[in-house]
Amino acid sequence: MEIEGSKFQEITLLVKSKLVQLEFDASERKLQEIESSRVEHDQRIRRLTEDLDYEDRSEWVDYHRTQGTKYYQKQQYEKALYEYYLSILALNDSKMWREFGVPLIHNIQLNLELLKKPATMELLQFVLYIDTSNIKAYFKLGKCHRSNGQIQAALQYFQQGEKLCYQTQDKESASDFQKQIQECRRLSNQSRN
Incomplete structure (x- = not known):
């Protein structure tokens, strides 16, 4: 079963909105400025990863997932969340979402809960969309x-x-x-x- 592209975008936007909110809560910058900066950043990451083949893209995802886990272990949840988000930005097809998406979503959800910014329902429903078991x-x-x-x-x-x-x-x-x-x-x- 192919996963709809709109589902990728939906979950990516959800995580992005949580990152933007965390940054807004911790800074003096205006929300519009933070959102604009995030859009530019995300576009740079997508340009960096768009020409990578599956293996290189998988390495990118795994590297940032591992970095996220290291930050999580140090209780630096915002940094961990950001690394997991970098992994998600590189997921570009159903196969990658099935292979990496579910564990990443669980990690993101855990960090959001620890940061008191849960997005539990939407994230978990997305997990079940990918993996009904x-x-x-x-x-x-x-x-x-x-x-x-x-x-x-x-x-x-x-x-x-x-x-x-x-x-x-x-x-x-x-x-x-x-x-x-x-x-x-x-x-x-x-x-x-």
């Missing part, structure tokens, strides 16, 4: 819906995740899903009473 995404989406008071939606994600766990024989994760399902049912019963 991603157990982590079902779990995190369920928790996100539950924390927003959307118990029935949360329950659906937890049940789908539990089903996948049984299919993959992941008993430990299945147990985590079962606990969440029980909690959703308890909350649902409380709201009825």
